[in-house]
Amino acid sequence: MSFFKKLKDRLFRSSDKIGEGLEALVAEGADAPDDNAPDTTPEPAPQPNPPRPPEAQAAPKDETPPPAPPAAVPSPAAPVQPPPQPESAAQRPGLLGRLLGRSEEPRRVLDDAMLESLEELLIQADMGVDTAVRVTANIAEGRFGRKVSTRELREALAAEVTRIMAPVARPMPLYPQKPQVVLVVGVNGSGKTTTIGKLASQFKAAGKRVVIAAGDTFRAAAVDQLRIWGDRAGVPVLTAPEGSDPASLAFDALTKARADGADLLMIDTAGRLQNRQDLMEELAKIVRVIRKVDPTAPHNTLLVLDATTGQNAVTQVDIFRKIADVSGLVMTKLDGTAKGGVLVALADKFGLPIHAIGVGEQIDDLAPFDPEEFARALVGAET
Numbered sequence: 001m002s003f004f005k006k007l008k009d010r011l012f013r014s015s016d017k018i019g020e021g022l023e024a025l026v027a028e029g030a031d032a033p034d035d036n037a038p039d040t041t042p043e044p045a046p047q048p049n050p051p052r053p054p055e056a057q058a059a060p061k062d063e064t065p066p067p068a069p070p071a072a073v074p075s076p077a078a079p080v081q082p083p084p085q086p087e088s089a090a091q092r093p094g095l096l097g098r099l100l101g102r103s104e105e106p107r108r109v110l111d112d113a114m115l116e117s118l119e120e121l122l123i124q125a126d127m128g129v130d131t132a133v134r135v136t137a138n139i140a141e142g143r144f145g146r147k148v149s150t151r152e153l154r155e156a157l158a159a160e161v162t163r164i165m166a167p168v169a170r171p172m173p174l175y176p177q178k179p180q181v182v183l184v185v186g187v188n189g190s191g192k193t194t195t196i197g198k199l200a201s202q203f204k205a206a207g208k209r210v211v212i213a214a215g216d217t218f219r220a221a222a223v224d225q226l227r228i229w230g231d232r233a234g235v236p237v238l239t240a241p242e243g244s245d246p247a248s249l250a251f252d253a254l255t256k257a258r259a260d261g262a263d264l265l266m267i268d269t270a271g272r273l274q275n276r277q278d279l280m281e282e283l284a285k286i287v288r289v290i291r292k293v294d295p296t297a298p299h300n301t302l303l304v305l306d307a308t309t310g311q312n313a314v315t316q317v318d319i320f321r322k323i324a325d326v327s328g329l330v331m332t333k334l335d336g337t338a339k340g341g342v343l344v345a346l347a348d349k350f351g352l353p354i355h356a357i358g359v360g361e362q363i364d365d366l367a368p369f370d371p372e373e374f375a376r377a378l379v380g381a382e383t
Contacts, residue, residue: 018121018341019154019381021121021124022121022154025108025117025118026106026108026148026149027150104149105149108147109146109147110143110146110147115136119136122341127345131344134348158372161371164347168347168353169354170328171356180263180300181254181294181297181298182199183269183290184268184304185283185324186271186305186306186316189306190271190305191358192216192271193225193229195356195358197232197233198358198363198365199356202363203264204233205233210233210235210264210265211265212229212230212238213238214237216246216270216271219271222268223242238256246282247288248289250267258293284324300328302330302355303321303330304330304332305329306333307333309342310342314342317329317349332357332366334357334359341378354369
């Protein structure tokens, strides 16, 4: 199964799908006959009353009327046709029948009311107010007052989303610096540990020597999960006793990775709530400590975001980029109840590179971000 098909099949499991919303939006005001308009159906031409034949006229009282002519015998070659019956109301095609009989798609005039409904639909899809207004305005340009179909509206929305996302769709850059330090941050449950394991496995498959540092020293489950991924990918995982100083582990891991000639050092961190100042300061401490070994480190700081958090992801990006100088984003759990539009809002507001998106737990469920595929999956379009 291609990643696009996975993305399209799994991106929306909620009832508020953009694709379905667009169909309802057009159908709500689609063309319908005006009940008050005059009926333009041509009436049958009136037939003049034929003159009564002389033999059918009333006979004088003193005369005997002539006998009626014999009934005509039908020819065998011309069977008798029953007289036409008037069309009943049930036989007349109704509005639904006329609509279904149309060969063209339903169309609706793109007016202010439709644009307002479109804005609401995009906001419900987590696109945010500012982005939804901007996207809607761009779609209206050159189309306002014209009739559009669902297909045309879907294509226009996909093109606009692609335009926003294309500048930020960039893979994580690789540098000649050894080891290249990749710091992975995010809040609790965002999918950091799984993302590190998947990326490490993919980099190892690409021929890179990778080392993982299990910096979430306060959660044994995270360390165990990284060990599983390390064993699966053949990547060493450096750990420290539970409750150890994460900054100290990061320092030791960078020193060892440099001595071993590793290409990449990926450092996991504990999940941090952006409203916990003490935890955010601890993250800043990790950055200060590893810079004692390499002043240019970390070379990448990846913020892993959970798509199901919706607009809260915008707040997370705003805070983490101030604390840890975020260089790129990875969006996970697009196969959950997320509506996906938050990724468009992030690209529109921050312009940070989006390196990868995830739609599942398997190794191939994390893939490089493709803006066109994402946009078409988001609106329910075909490839």
